[in-house]
Amino acid sequence: MKHLVAPSLLAANFLRLEEDLHTVNQSKADLFHVDVMDGDFVPNISFGFSIIRQIKSVAEKPLDVHLMISKPEMYLEDFKSSGADWLSVHYETCPHLHRTIQQIRKLGMKPGVVINPHNNVELLAGILPEVDYVLLMSVNPGYGGQQFIPSTYERIRTLAGMKKQLNPELLIEVDGGVDETNAKALVEAGADILVAGSSVFRSSQPAEAIARLKDPS
Numbered sequence: 001m002k003h004l005v006a007p008s009l010l011a012a013n014f015l016r017l018e019e020d021l022h023t024v025n026q027s028k029a030d031l032f033h034v035d036v037m038d039g040d041f042v043p044n045i046s047f048g049f050s051i052i053r054q055i056k057s058v059a060e061k062p063l064d065v066h067l068m069i070s071k072p073e074m075y076l077e078d079f080k081s082s083g084a085d086w087l088s089v090h091y092e093t094c095p096h097l098h099r100t101i102q103q104i105r106k107l108g109m110k111p112g113v114v115i116n117p118h119n120n121v122e123l124l125a126g127i128l129p130e131v132d133y134v135l136l137m138s139v140n141p142g143y144g145g146q147q148f149i150p151s152t153y154e155r156i157r158t159l160a161g162m163k164k165q166l167n168p169e170l171l172i173e174v175d176g177g178v179d180e181t182n183a184k185a186l187v188e189a190g191a192d193i194l195v196a197g198s199s200v201f202r203s204s205q206p207a208e209a210i211a212r213l214k215d216p217s
């Protein structure tokens, strides 16, 4: 399978969000990455249901919603009804992760688990058979525009080894500091989905930046 590219709307221009959404619709991107932050699990607040509903009304590609919130299990139905197609929760926020993942699937969304850079991917062994994707944070969550953490490559390789045994269909997504300088190496290490905010929307030509992430050299 060719890898997927998911532009992160956190870096879009909210004064002309519809225009940025159309740019992604017409690009080689595969998904919209939507970052929800609550000011509790992470020290930043992004946006909530009403914005996601409006994004959904224009988006022609699935919404990959990344929850950086405490107690995500309280809001799963609201994210479904707002338009989430893929929904990921942080390992660090879920004491009953298995139950939460099952609920996401039961609601008709693709469930994913996210893990912070300081946590070993081996912690995910028990949940790998239950999820459709793992989102490996390659920065500490909370902000766009941060520097990529190089130990991510080794983390991808370890997870790629685990997936062979535990869930060959699993997709590995990488989020934070992804740009055209590291895209090729990330895919070679085993990444299936590249999330990119700043490197897409801070570019003067976002569609071309997406195309370069889709076919990195």
Ligand code: DX5
Pocket (backbone or CB within 6 Å): 008, 009, 010, 011, 033, 035, 066, 139, 140, 141, 142, 143, 144, 145, 146, 175, 176, 177, 178, 195, 196, 197, 198, 199
């Ligand atoms: C960070 C978010 C990312 C962020 C990535 O907490 O999860 O999705 O938007 O932004 P860049 O690509 O600028 O690092």
Ligand code: ZN
Pocket (backbone or CB within 6 Å): 008, 033, 034, 035, 066, 175, 195
């Ligand atoms: Zn994200």
